[in-house]
Amino acid sequence: MLITEEKAQTAVVSPEGDFLRATFRAMLRARILENKLSSLYKAGKIVGGVYLGRGQEAVSATLGASLIQGKDCYAPLIRDQAGRTAFGEPLIDCTRTYLGSVEGPMRGRDGNIHRGRPEMGMPAMISHLGAQVPLIAGMLFAKRLKGTLDGCVGATSVGDGATSTGAFHEGLNMAAVEKLPMVVVVANNQFAYSTPNHRQFACADLVERAAGYGIGGFSVDGTDLIACASVIGYAVRKARAGGGPQMVVAHLLRLGGHGEHDDGSYVPESAKHGHYGRDCIEVAMRQLVEGGFATVEEIMAWQEETSDEVQRAVAQAQQEPAPDPYREDWSALSTRFPLNAQ
Amino acid sequence: MLITEEKAQTAVVSPEGDFLRATFRAMLRARILENKLSSLYKAGKIVGGVYLGRGQEAVSATLGASLIQGKDCYAPLIRDQAGRTAFGEPLIDCTRTYLGSVEGPMRGRDGNIHRGRPEMGMPAMISHLGAQVPLIAGMLFAKRLKGTLDGCVGATSVGDGATSTGAFHEGLNMAAVEKLPMVVVVANNQFAYSTPNHRQFACADLVERAAGYGIGGFSVDGTDLIACASVIGYAVRKARAGGGPQMVVAHLLRLGGHGEHDDGSYVPESAKHGHYGRDCIEVAMRQLVEGGFATVEEIMAWQEETSDEVQRAVAQAQQEPAPDPYREDWSALSTRFPLNAQ
Amino acid sequence: MSGVTYIDAIREAQETLLREDPRVFLYGQDISNFGGAFKATKGLAEAFPNRVFDSPISEDAMIGLAVGAAIEGMRPIIEMQFADFSSIAFNQIVNQAATHFYRTGMPIPITVRLPSGGTPGSGPFHSQSMEGIYAQYPGLVVVTPATVSDAYHMLVDSVKLDDPVIYCEHKFLYRWLKAKSINGDGLPIGQARIARPGKHATVVTYSAMVHEAVRAADRLQADGWEIEVVDLRSVKPLDLDTVLASVARTGRLLALGEAFPWGGVTAEIVAKVTEEGFHLLDAPPQRLNARDTPVPYHPKLWAAHRPTPESICDALRKLLSF
Amino acid sequence: MSGVTYIDAIREAQETLLREDPRVFLYGQDISNFGGAFKATKGLAEAFPNRVFDSPISEDAMIGLAVGAAIEGMRPIIEMQFADFSSIAFNQIVNQAATHFYRTGMPIPITVRLPSGGTPGSGPFHSQSMEGIYAQYPGLVVVTPATVSDAYHMLVDSVKLDDPVIYCEHKFLYRWLKAKSINGDGLPIGQARIARPGKHATVVTYSAMVHEAVRAADRLQADGWEIEVVDLRSVKPLDLDTVLASVARTGRLLALGEAFPWGGVTAEIVAKVTEEGFHLLDAPPQRLNARDTPVPYHPKLWAAHRPTPESICDALRKLLSF
């Protein structure tokens, strides 16, 4: 489960029940919300792409739940609905952005996963993979200059494909040079869109990159909530305590296509039926129940509750106005220069 | 001397005398030529920057000498006068380019180290660091497609600073994915311009990056010709034999400023007087003499011969015409479109 | 068969090229068995084993590799998944590929396919039109096909050209634009085309906007206006002769584009025409471009961000009433 | 003291900013103890400990870091070692920094210093003028100071602006341009300046070319021509009012720039003036730019590649004789 410097035993602090319950609820929220997004897409109610995090909720939620909103910063990527939810993004931000409500954080100007609330420490991703890595480094760097870095962490996640970008490399190296408390989770779901790992990198496990950056490196089964909570939790604590950047490589499989337009038929059956093909939500549910952290009844009640919540978030976003091009402030600058100076 | 998979003993094949002699002569040629360039610069005879490879000749020449012109390809960088010479670049290419002769390979259009002969397998570097890494990968990739890759190697060198570029990362990773016979020599001269290693990367030795790319990795004392010949020679042979990309990190010190405009006063005395502060030419000379590969008299004769050669190359370039803007073909495209279509 | 779409033409051009020229290969993300994000390479990996390759997500290295391969005599076609991601490859395109011929005398015959332009819901990072950026750099040819036949012939011609070509294919046309078949042969790169003849005003445009301009022209026909539409086909080189000849007929110029409004193709058109054809103009030449903000996601904003038949008609009416 | 050079002014502006605004920090290659490749930050690391940082050679991450820091309320100044290397940071500049305000409502007050323009012997990769590239993107302010005082005040003002600014400083002016002192205060960004009054023709230009234009104008004075030179100061926003007012006086326009000839600032000037000031023009507006090749290394080629007082005089004579 763990690679590099530390031994497994020092790292694996059993996650607490409260943490697991909260994290699982974020996973559940994300799954139920995303199932709804999928239906909306299929019903033609969403324009543009829909990118889901199904199968990646354990990793994503654990990271989000390990962070402290208002103190830490977090740059979620394309499959981080669960992480966003765990970090504290309201569900309505998601539905509003997907459904193009003018009330959403992006006001219809950007869509789907390209949303955020930078003022709450959660920047809005741009599409270009890897680009958020130096961005988080910069947020942490600023905190240091302002004298508010103590005990903070900045985190982001990327996919296996994003590790091939120059931005990922430059950003991670810069964070290492600046010794920033950054945690990068690499969700290796074995494919980048349709491209399999063997066309993306040639090392056995991406965690082998950590040593080359001089940062902590961990490898974890991304379908196992308790493992994720242990390892990602440990990496976050280590960064928070001044241990510099940490990289966690989580192994898993995307349970679906790249987006809802894609059936993912290029994923071989063997992968789907292999270990990482299992559904992390089911695994987590079992872990919660077997560990005595939650009862089946509780979980069913959460499910119900969340479905209602999702319904409401969808309904509200749907009844809100679309942006109005005539009222739109067509200005890419906050500064107002004289009219003729453009 | 060697890190990763192989043990030192399998790797260190004692280099042959002929190889050492040839390599040393290239080192000498480069040093004498560069001393002359430095004088020309100080005398105001060279416009623009002068970037020398003093102190890096052993590494550079070894790489150049390990390659086969007409078969292999080689993208030299800023401190590779010795490698160029060893690979087969005529001295006159250098003096013509520095002195702006229209007869040179760049015809006055580009200068100093920004020269090459792509048709002989030696592309002309652009300034942007790291950019030649994917370029060499592409040349090898093409050879594979053409069916001429067998037994070929492509090589390039970069500095410690260039390892921080996205281009280096993307290019090396791509070469690893494509399993190309590429050798990248990282000349870690401890500084990038004025920036010391600790502001450039956070790992102990850049060779630790190799594992993360899934490629061979070697570390060598760059001031020691025999060590360089052994290790770089081995890496090249391994790549040639189908072992995929290889990375050699050579440790040394730049014996001078970044360019001749720079006195390098930021390099601490301790570094200058430390192990890597020694002059690789002196070390090599001793190695040749002590190993019985050459006599002092021979070396002095080579020196003399080379001085003459350099004098001639400078004199010839100086008497050649500068480019004439009125005769210049001001066209960035080889295709001639109708005049009004621009 | 029920005709050929714009994207079919792009696929077929690549098939032709792979078949006829052993120097051609394709390199890009998800273009092999998957056939590309837009299916522009569908079936080609099967038909041409070891000629079509999935790339790591490394745009900069993709172009670097292509230039290296071109030095070795190959003719790579690089697919960017979206034009917008070529911003990562910017350095290799403008500094490595574009400067190579002037510096060394060896041309670099690479073709970079940029799926360009807006579609509803694509947002700021999957909608950009970068032809005006690349055209600023010496050493690049920048083509912008507007028709199914041009999509085919200009891709074939791009790869045959010895110089690096930025091939801007419009995503909106991919499936929307259909022709009975591909015409026997096309005009050479560097030559513009009269897409619709007229005599009262000239719209000079390219790519998807050709169709919007024709639509606007059709509408104005009802009011008795005959609008000529010039399809530039390639923005660099830019066929000034054809443009000037049209402006000579009409006396009025609207330069129309879908890219951002500052500089770019439309500014170049207006500047060229006024420099060399000032006396031909009966009215101030006008430009119509997208707005000066990122391309918005919401279809309603998107439709108001780019020129539409309505806004083109408005601009033309203003021009005609001058 | 014997006066202030253009680069002194840049250094002093940064010193002022560091002193007066705790949100300001500097990040760039070799800018700390070394003081920068051009010494624009000399002494600042000592004077302001922990405010001036040497960066790894990672242009893309440099801008990414700056944007992140700006989100957290800082006002970073990023030095690119040469403008040309900003091609590596292109994505972060045009897609991350430039789109942020429109997308999220939060402006990104970063200033990117681009040592720009040609000097003899610098060659294709240390000579570029990229203002016309960046100005194409919505969300960026692009400034191009031509005087010592503007170098100072516009850098201070750039950092005070809430939006991302591309500050193009001309390397040729660094030590060549000297003033007695820095003027008390400058014009605001977005306002052009009459660098030299005249009445027979207007040259609209910016940065180093202002001085070449003034030189050309001085020469033509001998023939009785009075040439007005407008210094744009910022190319985006571009002060059309001042330009139109000048063209109204002279009836003739030469748009002059040092960048590549296709598109860019001069095309935008001509297009804007003809769109909105067509009736003011007594002759076809002209452009003069560098040639359409990479910037050559050899001083003889370089001098023929960019506009010079001679070629500016030629262009003006042609314009005046129309």
Ligand SMILES: Cc1ncc(C[n+]2csc(CCOP(=O)(O)OP(=O)(O)O)c2C)c(N)n1
């Ligand atoms: C620089 C860049 N190139 C290409 C794309 C197009 N793209 C979007 S997602 C994707 C695949 C990403 O794969 P990975 O990083 O493994 O994440 P996953 O989708 O598997 O979660 C690609 C190629 C992009 N967004 N950015």
Ligand SMILES: Cc1ncc(C[n+]2csc(CCOP(=O)(O)OP(=O)(O)O)c2C)c(N)n1
């Ligand atoms: C992408 C890029 N950024 C900045 C520069 C400017 N520059 C030229 S050489 C150099 C230092 C290079 O250091 P290193 O890679 O260690 O090589 P060395 O000079 O020490 O041999 C810098 C910063 C450049 N050429 N390319």
Ligand SMILES: [Mg+2]
């Ligand atoms: Mg993936």
Ligand SMILES: [Mg+2]
């Ligand atoms: Mg170095």
